[in-house]
Amino acid sequence: MSSTDDNKKLVQGFYDTLMSSGPEIAFDKYCDAENYTQHNPRLVNGRAGLLEFGRTAAMCKGFTLKIHRMAAQDDLVWVQAETTGLHWPDEPNPVDPASLRHVVIDIFRIEGGKLIEHWDVIQRIPPFTASGNDMI
Template sequence: MPTTTPEENRRLVLEAFDTLFNKRDYDAALRFWSERYIQHSAHIPPGRDGLFNLVRALPATLRYENHLILAEGDYVITHGRFSGHGRPAAWIAADILRFENGKFAEHWDVLQDEATRAESVSGLPMFGDSFPA
């Protein structure tokens, strides 16, 4: 049985992402990620330490912006942008998180470089209502 509601889970994900990726407050971020956290991402080392160490290794300009967040039961899906990570294009990400006992227990993601206006075959931006500069 869930220990948090979908509404609480949405709030927790946004607070956790801001705490870890934008504020870089690793001590505060510990309260969101389970010690037994399972990381399914191909580009992130296993566990909570793998994620935190990856963030530590990225430039201090790293920034997460959320565009959409959905929750059902113990699962939350976000659509967001990771920028300032030192690569030419921002990443547009769909992150899927599973909660257990009020903390992130598992994570999956799908990442794609953000397309410019010239690269977008649809003519539409991938994030929000404008193309990257």
């Protein structure tokens, strides 16, 4: 089994490649093509699910993704990230993409040096919070 640091580097490499070279290259390099299991209810298992996310993000004017935190235990890596501009095709286009912010928690399971399973929780960041604390 890889060390947790190796697993975090693998996930960081996946995100870097996803944002710089696209979902096809990121999936082929970092994911287990035979067994990749997707738990996002909008996406199917395997390569097709990640490509659908990539197409969705590419259609979003002003889309950005920034990693804020990453932690790992055994074969799992958790990521806290922030997106701007992300919306699904069945949602209206935002007037100001920069104002459409989400906090994303991604969890990846790694096996044999490849990403094999993915869960996420995505929540829109409101313009204010009762506590005054940002969600990031």
